[in-house]
Amino acid sequence: MKAIVTVIGKDMMGIIAGVSTELSKYNINILDISQTIIQEYFTMIMLIDLEKSTITFKDLKDSLKAKGEELAVSIKIQHEDIFNSMHRI
Numbered sequence: 001m002k003a004i005v006t007v008i009g010k011d012m013m014g015i016i017a018g019v020s021t022e023l024s025k026y027n028i029n030i031l032d033i034s035q036t037i038i039q040e041y042f043t044m045i046m047l048i049d050l051e052k053s054t055i056t057f058k059d060l061k062d063s064l065k066a067k068g069e070e071l072a073v074s075i076k077i078q079h080e081d082i083f084n085s086m087h088r089i
Helices: 015-024 057-071 082-084
Strands: 002-010 029-038 042-048 073-079
Touching: 002 015, 002 057, 002 082, 015 042, 015 082, 042 057, 057 073, 073 082
Parallel strands: none
Antiparallel strands: 002 042, 002 073, 029 042
8 A cells, every 4th residue: 555645834844854864763665756945935745655564554654744744844745645535636
């Protein structure tokens, strides 16, 4: 299963490292990543592979929320199929 992770917040050093380290703790692979800075705001979208994950989706969601609070950013995760359904015309 794949999922989409979005990260938004004020730009600061260590955001990418913090999020990717959190994912690697649970054996989650980053398949694709896009990030940009709009003025002083950091935005990132990741496509991740949960096939070999060692954590439940709900626990991962909670873990990423806590990491976001630590980094002072908003981190959201959605199953790829839900993301695709929401954006299909």
